[in-house]
Amino acid sequence: MSCGVLAIAEQVNGVFRKVTYEALSEGRVIADGLGCSLSVAVLGSGIKSNSESLGKYGAERILVADDAVLEEYMTDTYTNVIAGIVAKEKPCVIILGASSRGRDLAARLSARLDAPLAMDCIAVRLDAGNVVVTRPMYGGKILAEIMLEGEPRIIAIRPNSMKIAESQKTGAVEDIALDKGSTDLKFIEKKLDTGKVELTEADVVVSGGRGMGGPDYSVIEKLAGIFGGAVGASRSAVDEGWRPHADQVGQTGKVVSPNLYIACGISGAIQHLAGMSSSKVIVAINKDPEAPIFAKADYGIVGDLFEIVPLITEEIKKVKGL
């Protein structure tokens, strides 16, 4: 096939998100399967020097748009620039991370290009030249296999669901001509807590629910902290105002698939289970031995989380030699 695979990188302050490496690694697998090349588009300001490192994840060409107008992600500017790259490169597959920015870009791009889009893909396979993706629907209660028809096929992958593989290839960096087109959106300001581990990208998530009894999540934060993990919350905890909306795990919040999910004081409502049951290992701690969460957990402990969680934290410190 003469076409290529185009990955779209995502960076914050010059640092690539982990999902960028997942998109590149999966893009490499697709490109090899189709017998075509892999390029990556990197948009931003002052990002050129870091871009070369993307070759390590399989990109043969690293297409860099480095310009002050790309400092902040704005839907219209980024869509215009990517659409320009697509017009020139004519990729048959576009792959990017389904982060909040990636989803926003993918949706607009799909309409601009009249191109099929599958959001939050957790697996991709080639079937006689067709691209078939697996993606959750109904908040993860159902997995759908979707065939994408027409080009370019846009695949937005769910963070933490693809293997990252380094390759022997080195990529060549190319500057691309920038046409930002007409734009309406104006950046005003941003408030980012860059020290915070993103829930959807964390290897370990420790969540607290109604059993927390109030906004004091310090025992949860300490346990998450020793793993460098993230803190989550159930819908009832968020509804009580104990935690911000951004922390909500579940069908109406974020869907997470960490290596380890520790549910503390969470009974396991169906909409919460939908949001975390793709975690690799689940631990549940709850006072109620009948809590439905235990039916989904690999390990369960019946007891008072305020007593048990700090003890677990101490035990893990010992094992980790901290």
Add this chain to the structure above:
Amino acid sequence: MEVIVLLKQVPSTESFVGISENGLSIKTDDVKWVINPYDEFAVEEALRVKEAHGGSGSVTILSVGSEKAVEAIRTALAMGADKGILISDSAAHNCDGLQTAKILAAAIKSLPFDLIIAGQRAVDGDNYMVGSAVAEFLNIPAVTMVMKETIADRKITCSRTVEGGMVVVEAPLPALITTQRGLNEPRYASLPGIMKAKKKPLEIKSLKDIGLDAAGTGAPKTKIISLKYPPERKGGRMIAGETAADKAKALVKALHEEAKIV
């Protein structure tokens, strides 16, 4: 202010979702249908925008779906929206996100609007796509995942959530925004509201009525080839122990030696 809300009727998130025998769609017999939760925020925000602008203008609910979706539109009218339009057409069944966006955009072309509000996603297909695509087809700006908005001088300033925080963006009207949890607390329909809603205009239109034929929506570009349940998680084991300390120790031992993740 003329505000349009894009609304979808979906199975309640508390419902079990079953796969029908053809393996390509879900069972709908026992499903409890509700307004998509993110669209409820959209209805509420539309009402607040109208109220903040002296109550002039109107809030129009626009939906694509089966005739059953009339219930969801009536609920939004009972919350206080002024009128409803349902595009219901056998040719619009099983539309993918792009096709749905084309239908919505075609319907909107004959309506006056300053602002369109949509849910960030519908919690059935979880596509995160229709709002942005409608904006693209109407050639207007969109700001997604909005937690807060203010309108002044024909401009809307939005705080949108991103990983690790918030970005504030300004767009000229007309514009489209999609909702994020935390934007507002949707009101319940009051009894007088429910009574009034019965008399509010609710039109059901076909694709032909909005000037579209099958060619206008195109063929679906995403096709479901199978649905299955995620691998069943079996309950594992309960960690026993005399004291809390014993249990903690046994758990960490299991995570370290069996699961090998600590």
